[in-house]
Amino acid sequence: MFEREDETVERVIQHLRRPAAIDPGLDARVMRAITQAPPYRRRVWPLWSLLAAAAVLAVVLIARPWNRNATSKADTLQFVLVAPQAASVALVGDFNDWDPARSPMQTAQGVWATVLRLAPGRYRYAFLVNGVEWRADPGAPAAKDDEFGTPSSVVTVGGRGS
Amino acid sequence: MILAALLLVTQVAAQDPRLERLDPDTRSAVAAVVDSAHGIGLPVEPIIQRALEGATKGAPGLRIVAAVRRLAVDLGTARTALGTSASEPELEAAVAALRAGATPHVLAHLRDVRRPPLTMALSVLADLVASGVPADSAAAAVLALAPKAGDADLVEFRRAVERDIALGAPPGAATSVRLNAGALDVTNSSGTPGNPGTPRRRPRP
Numbered sequence: 001m002f003e004r005e006d007e008t009v010e011r012v013i014q015h016l017r018r019p020a021a022i023d024p025g026l027d028a029r030v031m032r033a034i035t036q037a038p039p040y041r042r043r044v045w046p047l048w049s050l051l052a053a054a055a056v057l058a059v060v061l062i063a064r065p066w067n068r069n070a071t072s073k074a075d076t077l078q079f080v081l082v083a084p085q086a087a088s089v090a091l092v093g094d095f096n097d098w099d100p101a102r103s104p105m106q107t108a109q110g111v112w113a114t115v116l117r118l119a120p121g122r123y124r125y126a127f128l129v130n131g132v133e134w135r136a137d138p139g140a141p142a143a144k145d146d147e148f149g150t151p152s153s154v155v156t157v158g159g160r161g162s
Numbered sequence: 163m164i165l166a167a168l169l170l171v172t173q174v175a176a177q178d179p180r181l182e183r184l185d186p187d188t189r190s191a192v193a194a195v196v197d198s199a200h201g202i203g204l205p206v207e208p209i210i211q212r213a214l215e216g217a218t219k220g221a222p223g224l225r226i227v228a229a230v231r232r233l234a235v236d237l238g239t240a241r242t243a244l245g246t247s248a249s250e251p252e253l254e255a256a257v258a259a260l261r262a263g264a265t266p267h268v269l270a271h272l273r274d275v276r277r278p279p280l281t282m283a284l285s286v287l288a289d290l291v292a293s294g295v296p297a298d299s300a301a302a303a304v305l306a307l308a309p310k311a312g313d314a315d316l317v318e319f320r321r322a323v324e325r326d327i328a329l330g331a332p333p334g335a336a337t338s339v340r341l342n343a344g345a346l347d348v349t350n351s352s353g354t355p356g357n358p359g360t361p362r363r364r365p366r367p
Contacts, residue, residue: 134219
């Protein structure tokens with residue numbers, strides 16, 4: 001079976017190696033066709049060009065690709081609070097719109113914990129215990145500029161090998 | 163058309179559905195601050211978050227409005243000091259540093275000596291002051307470390323100072339000692355864990 005296939009391949013190769021006969025007038029006809037072709041004319045649509053430029057400008061202004069931290073790396077952080085008497089603990093802060101429903105914490109023998117992935121930035125946060133009691137993170141830096149009369153903490157994700 | 167697009171963006175910012183958690187009067191006043199901030203190119207997300215913090219904590223509307231106005235002013239001061247290319251995280255951290263007692267001159271100096279982003283350096287400055295370190299000592303320490311120290315080095319420096327303070331050292335002296343004794347080398351090799359309650363960075367998978 002293989003010998004027959006080899007013979008077929010060999011015949012094809014021999015056929016392809018035969019010099020092809022080209023009409024001696026081919027070159028002249030091709031060159032004539034090229035010289036007689038109408039010149040390419042770019043059609044300009046002023047309105048569409050203006051709209052496209054405006055769209056690009058708007059995207060650039062809104063997205064601000066020159067923003068230096070736009071592509072910085074996020075970091076995964078674990079938040080922990082020891083509260084053996086608590087029935088519920090929620091983590092609330094700048095990273096979840098201060099919404100207690102967004103980051104409920106899980107407990108294991110009174111140690112409440114949750115994990116969040118945060119983009120680079122400085123975030124204020126606090127723990128809401130039993131839905132009524134605000135607690136700062138005892139081990140994190142305190143937010144000194146608390147203007148609402150309850151304790152808060154801060155965490156910073158640097159975005160440069162922090 | 164570009165102007166219309168920008169106006170549309172402004173309206174979107176002012177009508178952020180998250181602000182519906184505020185009462186109508188407070189929402190209107192906060193939206194005006196957000197609009198003004200957006201109009202001059204300041205980041206609005208920190209302002210919105212401060213309003214939401216107040217709402218969740220049950221603060222009176224007048225206090226929320228005062229807080230967001232003050233924040234908008236401070237963001238403007240921070241941007242003046244750091245320049246228009248400063249990012250939102252940098253501006254937020256700069257506000258914290260300003261409120262901790264750093265001057266706009268210190269912020270500008272930091273911008274000149276450290277490659278961006280400046281977020282961590284500014285935060286460490288603010289956190290040192292929060293730990294009791296005098297503002298001028300904290301600023302001097304961060305400015306001294308800023309040209310060469312990485313973000314992780316700055317965090318370790320802050321933790322080392324906080325440990326020394328917790329052990330009874332005067333905050334200013336703890337800062338000076340750690341700075342003069344090559345605190346980075348000491349803290350990097352100590353292997354001592356940070357405070358147990360501090361959010362822990364988890365290794366990347």
